[in-house]
Amino acid sequence: MSRDHDRRAYAPGPTSATGPFALGLMHGAxxxxxxxxxxxxxxxxxxxxxxxxxxxxxxxxxxxAAKRASGT
Known part of the structure; x- marks a missing residue:
């Protein structure tokens, strides 16, 4: 796995702001x-x-492990 891939996987990016923004738009509308x-x-x-x-x-x-111990 590349170093860039690791950064992109955990970077919040623009999608993390869409929820509060959408709720604000709905509240305003x-x-x-x-x-x-x-x-x-x-x-x-x-x-x-x-x-x-x-x-x-x-x-x-x-x-x-719990499933194996109980026999199920």
Whole structure:
């Protein structure tokens, strides 16, 4: 892996500023916080669902060693 690749992988970049900027635009356009907070909640639920799907059937503390010890 190259040194440049390592820097790009951990650099925040322009995408880290889009969330606060988008929420500010929504607040300015609607004059309130209801729509921006609803958008934030929808995004959080989406991230939760993606995380659950990608994690598979692993619960907290379900390490491979614990599974082997329990025989499952």
């Amino acid at each position: 609607t004059g309130g916080w209801t729509v921006p907070m609803a958008a934030l909640a929808v995004t959080a639920v989406g991230q939760l669902l993606v995380g659950l799907v990608l994690s598979g059937n692993r619960g907290a503390g379900a390490t491979p």
